[in-house]
Amino acid sequence: MRQLVRVWLYSVFAILGTAAAGIALAQQPLKIGIVTFLSGPAAGPFGVPARNAAEVLFENLNAGKLPAPYATKGFGGATVEITFVDEAGPATKQVADFRNLAQRVDLVIGYVSSGNCLAIAPVAEELKKLTVFFDCGTPRIFEDATYKYVFRTHPTATMDSVGAALYVLDRNPKLKSIAGLNQNYAWGQDSWNDFEAAVKVLKPGVEVKTSQMPKLFAGQFGAEISTLLSSNSDVIHSSFWGGDLEALILQAGPRNLFKKSTVVLTTGETVMFRLGDKIPDGTVIGARGMHGVLAPASELNKWFRAEYQARYQVPPVYPSYHMAQAILGTKAAYEKAQAANGGNAPTQEQIIAAFENLTFESPSGKAQMAIGKGHQAVQGTAYGTSKLVKGQLTITNIKSYPPEKVNPPDGVKSEDWIKSGFKSR
16 A cells, blocks of 8 residues: 555656646746947947847846737746847957857847848858847848848838938929938948939939048048038938937038038937937938837837836937847747747747748837848838927927838849839839
């Protein structure tokens, strides 16, 4: 009898032990690597706001404090542990750091620099590591290659330039001339090329007065400002960012460049809260999408802005929104895969299948993984015009453009789409 009882007890303990092990496995933390600029010139305008957003999101996700549709704790109930990696340094260093990071985490969310994204994408494919790009703008990622393990949850920079062209022509249908002031590297060149091409398609006969391309981080733009002043252009386009953007505003404002021409700052929202009343009235402000002050009203956006500002005493800017969008898109894919897997923790392959062609909500509205064979997001965008009201910078005349107006269809390169007259096919 004692032997039977002992066997029964051992069986019960074995069952309980197995159940306990199953519970422990279900609650095992999900490890995510977050890569963004933590030092260097890009840290202030982009990297640190993105890191701050990641801290706010994951802290609240792990506590189950987000509003619907993200009220589930962590990722499908699993707590998330994050590891930050500094994106500063050349692409060769980023590749080495990625290889190291990939061995320590379940997936990676990161990268501001387009050059780094281009370098990392094939390595992520080689290592078979799920990698979600949150910011880099180059359309080449999915236009020049096909990837299984790589996703990008924000539209390409083509959206920024096409949206800017639509906005300035809506504002001034009689536009006759444009000029550019952009940094002389891939971001500045591509941004200007897309803007120029889009304006010429939308308004044939527009004259390009000058295109100024100073070195990245030149800091002093006296000669370029003089050239732009003498050009008498109706519109001046600039994709400047960081210190160069601040220097442009502080140097060109007193010389009345912003009064003589309409100046379009495609990343202008990033300096709104630092420069405030230094930004002249009538400046066209972009946020690389419907982010920040250009974001649509929703409970999710209201929550995000309030939580971020309470923690950092400054409103979130578009890199913060980009990071939030990447995190929430990945959570949506994870939980969709989990549901399809009977509530069990999904495999990487199942998450990838759920991510492809996914539509999800973000503080910036709905995002659709609609191009790049379901790996590249599209969204609408918005622009507005600056105006000081009682000494406070506000954005007026906000106009939004739907996704199909500012993004190419799947399988069509951005450059070809613009040149075709924005044909859907």
